Amino acid sequence: MVRDYHEFLGEVLVSEEDLQARVAELGREISRDFEGKELLLVCILRGGVLFLTDLMRHISVPHAIEFMAVSSYGTGARESTGQARITLDVNTDIRDRHVILVEDIVDSGHTLASVLELLSMRKPASLAVCTLLDKAERREVEVPILYRGFEIPNKFVFGYGLDIDEFYRNLPFIGVVDLQKYDGNAE
Numbered sequence: 001m002v003r004d005y006h007e008f009l010g011e012v013l014v015s016e017e018d019l020q021a022r023v024a025e026l027g028r029e030i031s032r033d034f035e036g037k038e039l040l041l042v043c044i045l046r047g048g049v050l051f052l053t054d055l056m057r058h059i060s061v062p063h064a065i066e067f068m069a070v071s072s073y074g075t076g077a078r079e080s081t082g083q084a085r086i087t088l089d090v091n092t093d094i095r096d097r098h099v100i101l102v103e104d105i106v107d108s109g110h111t112l113a114s115v116l117e118l119l120s121m122r123k124p125a126s127l128a129v130c131t132l133l134d135k136a137e138r139r140e141v142e143v144p145i146l147y148r149g150f151e152i153p154n155k156f157v158f159g160y161g162l163d164i165d166e167f168y169r170n171l172p173f174i175g176v177v178d179l180q181k182y183d184g185n186a187e
Ligand SMILES: O=P(O)(O)OC[C@H]1O[C@H](OP(=O)(O)OP(=O)(O)O)[C@H](O)[C@@H]1O
Pocket: 044, 045, 046, 047, 048, 070, 071, 072, 073, 074, 080, 103, 104, 105, 106, 107, 108, 109, 110, 111, 112, 162, 163
């Protein structure tokens, strides 16, 4: 049974209001930086989906969207395996395109490092990273982040695209999981 999140919510780290305000700001920043150009936003499934769809509403330059999927955590895992495998690739030739990778969170950095390595080989005109959350303390591989919503502490978070065992992605805020309460009450 999927439980009510109130049972294990440690704290609300970023409120819906603060999230929406920051997403709008990032959209405006990207629009300014790419004025007169066309963009390709590449979202990494599944966590980045909510961020992408809100962000693109604030991007005023013409842009297409694409999706990639990378498997590194696996179902139920809360630590990266350090081995990111691309399981879904973009359907577009990105050569000479301005590409922005849209992610919900950068943690160890392995997911983005793998995607950046693959996409940069295809010679895009530019390749930038936009992440909503940056858990910088946990970084194992350096990744260049151009647009960053919030730097967050080393805590397992959920909501607004981020799951716990695949659920709770629909919540409009970012919450911290009290893992003792979550695991302790598991059936
Ligand atoms: O920096 P890293 O340590 O690689 O972690 C970040 C990645 O982990 C999460 O994805 P996850 O593999 O949980 O898939 P999901 O988006 O489908 O939940 C998140 O969406 C990032 O893609």
